[in-house]
Amino acid sequence: MSGQPVSPMSEAQTPNDVSLKTSWLGRHVGTVLTAIGLVVGIIALIQFFPRLSATASSPADRNDPLTSSRFTVSNDGYFRVTDVMSACFLWKVEMAQGGRTNVHIDRGLAEVVKPPESKLSPTEGLTVPCTGNRIVGSSPPYAQPVLARADLAIVVYYRTWPFTFYRDHRLFRFVARNGMNSEIVWDKQPTSEVMERDFAGFIQMHGGTFPPSSPQRPLLK
Numbered sequence: 001m002s003g004q005p006v007s008p009m010s011e012a013q014t015p016n017d018v019s020l021k022t023s024w025l026g027r028h029v030g031t032v033l034t035a036i037g038l039v040v041g042i043i044a045l046i047q048f049f050p051r052l053s054a055t056a057s058s059p060a061d062r063n064d065p066l067t068s069s070r071f072t073v074s075n076d077g078y079f080r081v082t083d084v085m086s087a088c089f090l091w092k093v094e095m096a097q098g099g100r101t102n103v104h105i106d107r108g109l110a111e112v113v114k115p116p117e118s119k120l121s122p123t124e125g126l127t128v129p130c131t132g133n134r135i136v137g138s139s140p141p142y143a144q145p146v147l148a149r150a151d152l153a154i155v156v157y158y159r160t161w162p163f164t165f166y167r168d169h170r171l172f173r174f175v176a177r178n179g180m181n182s183e184i185v186w187d188k189q190p191t192s193e194v195m196e197r198d199f200a201g202f203i204q205m206h207g208g209t210f211p212p213s214s215p216q217r218p219l220l221k
Contacts, residue, residue, distance in 0.1 A: 054172035056186035095145035
């Protein structure tokens, strides 16, 4: 039993069908090209967006590891950053003497520093000190205490050129540990939400701006 013959016109596209598809493409080709351009622009922006980093070197003086450690903020991006200010946020630091903790620093901010003209061009770096002066024991014989614990962050505020209307900041966290030869080694760690929150609270308690409205020294207990 054979079926009814199929007309060739029933399977072929009519001129109206072709016209509709062409019209649809014409209306949406601009949107598609715009979306592609936006994606390409975002990728390019990410590539050129400032890439700041921070490094830490071992202390030059074993008897004074905190002050003699060298922390450096570098601009690894393609554009300069402006309005640069940086400081060491001493989140949790303990110094011990005779096996007993006698210096405790909790949420203190060391000296605020900035590069010449407050700018960091690509490949340039800024050294950030972690104490303003040498820490000594709080009781006789006032000898240099031993660093028992150090969990800190190098804080850097900056503006991205040419988007200088927006000021941003980053925290680079470092945790001290004893190396193979009992030397202090700084391990870079992810910044925790608790540290971010504590730093934000510290800033709010001291004027709500960076640098703080009044000079702040590490809080000694």
